[in-house]
Amino acid sequence: xxxxxxxNATREHVSKLDTxxxxxxxxxxxxxxxxxxxxxxxxxxxxxMSSTNPNDKAKVRLNWNKRQITAIKFGLKGMDNFLDPxxxxxxxxxxxxxxxxxxxxxxxxxxxxxxxxxxxxxELAEVILSESKLSEGxxxx
Amino acid sequence: MPGQEVWELYGEQYRGCxxxxxxxxxxxxLRAFQFYKQGYLPNSGSWVDQSAKMLDAFExxxxxxxAIELDREKRRNRFKR
Numbered sequence: 397x398x399x400x401x402x403x404n405a406t407r408e409h410v411s412k413l414d415t416x417x418x419x420x421x422x423x424x425x426x427x428x429x430x431x432x433x434x435x436x437x438x439x440x441x442x443x444x445m446s447s448t449n450p451n452d453k454a455k456v457r458l459n460w461n462k463r464q465i466t467a468i469k470f471g472l473k474g475m476d477n478f479l480d481p482x483x484x485x486x487x488x489x490x491x492x493x494x495x496x497x498x499x500x501x502x503x504x505x506x507x508x509x510x511x512x513x514x515x516x517x518x519e520l521a522e523v524i525l526s527e528s529k530l531s532e533g534x535x536x537x
Numbered sequence: 538m539p540g541q542e543v544w545e546l547y548g549e550q551y552r553g554c555x556x557x558x559x560x561x562x563x564x565x566x567l568r569a570f571q572f573y574k575q576g577y578l579p580n581s582g583s584w585v586d587q588s589a590k591m592l593d594a595f596e597x598x599x600x601x602x603x604a605i606e607l608d609r610e611k612r613r614n615r616f617k618r
Contacts, residue, residue, distance in 0.1 A: 399561070399562055399565045400566065400588055400594065401565055401566070401579050401580075401588060401591050402579065403580040403586065403587060404580075427588040427589070428589050429585060429586055429587060429589055430585055430589040430592055433589040498585075528588070528589050528590050529589070529593065530593040530594055530597065534560075534562065534563070534594075535593075535597050537558065537559060537560050537563045
């Protein structure tokens, strides 16, 4: 369990989808700062409220995939024993450094995220986002 | 019996000492909040470099403290009359 205080702290997560129980892939989940969390939240939906045509309906677009990718890109801090689907060898995760939301940040490269199956992406993004938010139970405590 | 007594705080009932319900995480947040009030942040940089979760926790603590203060104020005023 992360304490939620140290921004560099990580916690290990093993996917429930992992079939290799003896030697599973371990993901290192980190915390998001408020700017990154806001960026991820903002990417989840787009609203178009006004139009030149008064008969047009308001449009809402949900960008779940983009949101998941952004969360993983910034929230995944490492992984052990993830096998490359092509070479079947463990991947050494090397981060890209990009300028994003006001400062230089280490991010998981897109080519690595592209290797994750859709369900795993969903799961990882959920774990990352829930670690960066105060749940109702935590608020009560 | 010790540990079986029912405590009621703000309309919620707790069996046993409510102090034991406070998680290590909450205790750490409270500690960090004390330092924050004195002008110290746990991670280097400004508040935008801190954990979003911790800042959420600080808001909750701040709101609770305000509610407690408001309640105290009301009691004091009632006493004055």
